[in-house]
Amino acid sequence: MTIINRIKHVGSLAARLATGTALGVGLFAAVAGAPTFAVAQEAAPSPGPAMWVVSDADSTIYLFGTVHLLKPDTQWRTPELEAALAEATELWLEVPNADDQAAAMPLIQQYGLNMGGAPLSSLLTDEENAQLAAASAAIGVPIEATEVMQPWLVGLQVSVAAVVRAGYDPASGVDTRLKASADEAGTPVRGLETLEQQVRFFHDLPQEVQLQFLRQSLAAWEEAEEMLDAMVALWAAGDVEGFETLVIDEMQAEWGQLYDVLLVQRNADWANQIEAMLEGSGTIFIAVGAAHLAGDDSVQAMLEDRGVTVTRR
Structure with a gap:
């Protein structure tokens, strides 16, 4: 197995959480208590992370791909990015309150628990239960508590824990930093989705797909850092x-x-929302996980299929 294939295999779940849904950040903090600390970020020399613009006669919409958790010393702010943020009158994130533990806890209770159902351990092999016990101990979640959790919730916790274990910090994530800057400047922060919607994306998956997600999370637990560093x-x-x-x-x-639920369907919905934004006026900055802005199923590709011009800045 080549090095590129190996790191893709062991780190894909952790990468997905770092670049796709923002949900894992809030739920990991709510269940386990992710470490957070503030570190100043310096502007990085251009080129930096990719940014695109969609515009018409009276509207400008910036699209920026984020990483939801980053190592504290990662430099990503560029003069072009700062200029776009200063120009924007609204900041749109996947969800505006991904780190709101008070909002996350009722959702965990409603959608993340399997009270009265088969215990999680009965759905896993002996080897997988041993992996889960080791990961749970590292996260700080009693193994008994996972018995009544839906597989998707445990998989999400393990995936984000692997990212944090590799030195990636939710407090240093791009979304968190952008929201803090917007709050300081008095710029409204809005969401393309709600926290409940993001929870439902996982909850509504068939149990076997949830178990696949959990198994891949456990397989990636020990070796996520190599993939994450390459990706970032x-x-x-x-x-x-x-x-x-x-x-x-x-x-x-x-x-x-x-892939279809977490990427394709959501990208299509966001493309719809962006088209609606273009009917208004003003400047909007949209920041979503970088996985949504790459590939044939990206938000930009879907907009271009509808005749909307998207330009790389």
């Missing part, structure tokens, strides 16, 4: 093609229904 390096350099090869191609080939 491509993202920070604005290498969209390299990012697509490393992350998107493997997801598209192997994730099946999960």
Whole structure:
């Protein structure tokens, strides 16, 4: 197995959480208590992470791909990015309150627990239960607590924990930093989705797909850092093609229904929302996981299929 295939295999779940749905950040903090700390970020020299613009006579919409968790010393802010943020009158994120533990806890209770159902351990092999016990101990979640959790919730916790274990911090994530800057500037922060919608994406998956997600999370637990570092390096350099090869191609080939639910369907919905935004006026900055802005199923590709011009900045 080549090094590129090996890191794609062991790190795809962790990468998915870092670049796709923002949900894992809030739920990991709510269940386990992710470590957070503030670190100043310096502007990075251009080129930096990719940015696109959609515009018409009276509207400008910036599209920026994010990584939801980053190592604290990662530099990603560029003069072009700062200028676009300063120009924007609204910041749109996947969800505006991904780190709101008070909002996350009722959703965990409603959609993440399987009270009265088969215990999780009965759905896993002895080897998988041993892996889960080790991961649970590292997360700080009693193994008994996972018995009443839906497989998707445990898989999400394990995936984000693998990212945090590799030195990636939710407090240093791009979305968190952008929201903090917007709040400081008094810029409204809005969401393309609600936290409940993101929870339902996982909850509504068939149990076997949820178990597949959990099993892949456990397989990636020990060796996520190599994949993440490679992925972030491509993202920070604005290498969209390299990012697509490393992350998107493997997801598209192997994730099946999960890829369709977490990426394709959501991108189509966001393209609809962006088209509606163009009917208004003003400048909007949209920041979503970088996986949504790469590949044939990206938001940009869907907009262009509808006749909307999208330009790389």
